[in-house]
Amino acid sequence: MPAVCRLGSVARGLLFYVRGHSRRGRASAIIRRDDPLRMGAPEGRRRRGAEMMIARLRELYSFRELLWALVVRELKVKYKNSALGFFWSLLNPVVTMLVFTFVFSFVFRAGIEHFPLFFLAGMLPWNFFALSLNRATTSMIENANLIKKVYFPREVIPLSILITNLINFGLELVVLFAFLLAWGYFFLPYLPVVLLAAALLFLFTGGVAMFLSAAAVYFRDLQQLVPLGVMIWFYGTAVIYPLEFIPASVRAILMYGNPMNPLISLFRGSLYGLSWPKWHVLVYCAVAAVAAFALGYGLFARMARNLAKEV
Template structure:
């Protein structure tokens, strides 16, 4: 059963590729700088927030600029990919009503196009590393691990929100509020150590916290993440994907009645 699903999805790989390219073309259509915005956006936001939080609020963190931009790139990908994927089914209603296409392709294509954009944004992280004299070591070869885990986690969340949004259109409005709250519950621009003890347990329930920590261990702290953190990130990411897949498969049978 699983193999047949994989075979069907494989047969639609050309369509998936075309959807990803279409999303990328639409995103940067008529833009003078084009893909350079994937690099410039996190750098400009990092400069602004570094000034605010290093000099006004005075978060005393070593290499705050690098700490901040890692959090920005990671969270922006999750927010952008899941928000975009939420429109994947509803936005392709006309095509789904005309021909048979595996419905999972649409949220998947949105996540993959956002992932390509994030890979461009990763260049900004390396620029900050060079500017702030952070040594580029062999430990960076471990980066594909958190990148894969982040992709898997985001796909799991995307499958959930894209399927629920078909039945519950208020999701399009509520999810923006949710991602804003999620950003404050993720240590993007503030250190975990300043959080009061009674609120730390809430942050520790945030699965994205551990994946973000994995990135910072490799890039910022120049250390190999512990086995415990690695296992936890794998469990969090693939559990989210499994739950998302089950919910999507359960709800997809009646999509055509609601889109």
């Protein structure tokens, strides 16, 4: 019983950080109509969630130039003053690939054909996901100065990071495509699946990243916790090993409990496996991605309200 109580308190504590407005003695996250802090809006004219979301997206669209300027800034800063430029972003996956190729081909003798290709087909999407989460988590705090002084839709900041990483991911994929073709993997018929998988991966990552970027302002420990969590998540995802290595009893849990597994399997199945995905995997990925995005964006919108005062 005490354990249950404690869990409840922890949950309540976390909820405090997640909610924009929190007032003593209220357990519910729903904003009450008689809340004196929100009396600005006349009762009848309160906009509904969907309507507000559309207004928000429309405003975001009017700030597309800023979004793009920030993406360009991010890219320029990343590659400025470095002789190798974009190739630095390839170096990381290539070095990890070499290390794991050595481990799996010579130490464990796993017997995976063309291990580097197998590896990269899973590692590149994973890298997009992991880098985006890590960078997004600190992004709002790093840009505190801007948030306190200039108005713009706050989602511009995490989105600029996501788009920058997406561009990098795209370039890395092109390099991988060249390798695949050179080794005789004729993946072109499956390209639409890869593009769809990239879109779903973007949505899924976007939802999680946006949530984390705003939550980290209220709960600063996330800056330390997220990289740790991402590392654990990495080993729970079939990136360096094939899913078939996992005992069948656990496999289903891993496959459906962790949306990154089916998402990565879409990439790997098409590029390395040269096969069509199963329908239920595709549907599951789509549902998980859209749900994560909607939920992440919704929570973000709620937390973003007070960002300038809390960051």
